[in-house]
Amino acid sequence: MRCPFCQFPDNRVLESRSAESGHSVRRRRECLSCNRRFTTYERIEFVPIVVIKRNGERESFDRSKVLKGVMRASEKTGLSPAHLENLVDEIEMELQQRSIREVTSNEIGELVLKHLQQLNEVAYIRFASVYRQFQGIHDFIETLNQLQTGSLKSKREGSLSLESDNFAESNSMNQPQEPTSPALNSVPR
Template structure:
């Protein structure tokens, strides 16, 4: 490892510790020539994943692009940034474990929806509206009805037009 200050090739490690939730190792180093200190990170090198877009274009998987879309869907839902980072970590780990190095954007969208559903129904519907390209209120209604039909763990409830909870069925 070259010193970033004097480019001398020899240095010593002063301290090593786990970083990024165990995904990397942070090392504090000191150059043996100029005695300057610097930090390096050791990370696993992942095999690049190619995303096949709807229009058949191909691009490399971009974690930050996916995170931006999820953050947009989760605005004002109260979900902490750490939970969203964890969600992205789970999706990226799933993609890395697949044998295929190419994945469709539709598959990634479905992975996001699977991860968002238990966290926030509002974020789920917001993300679905963009990912599934909703064109009208009927698309929202179908998604809401699907969510309500699959909601077996929560108490039966719905919201009236004024936003308050009641026991009646959801109608749109």
């Protein structure tokens, strides 16, 4: 590796350490000609992943698009940017570990949902509403019910039960539905 200052081809490594959570190696080097020091990073060169979009177009995987979508879904949820970066890192690693170099945008969306479900329910619902193109409140109710009965049980006692039958009945009678949650029963009317 050439010195960035004098372009001399030989240098020595003074120090090596793991960086970026083990995804790269940071090396401090010293030029054997001018004795100036510089830092280099060694990273794994990933084979590019091709994303097949819904309309059939193909484009290179762009982690910034995934991060942007996750950040938008996670606004005001209290999730730190570091959590979101790690989530996108995990998704990218899963894609890199596959033997197939082409992936559909649907597969990426499902991976994001799988990771968000473990991280934050609100972010999961927000992302699902855009990714699955919800058309109305029934799509939200169905997803909330699946979330509630699925692997991610509500962490709070007395969570609101959203059953589409109850919603449809109360909506058709044009009368407010009585709350089923103890927390909502205590709210003054």
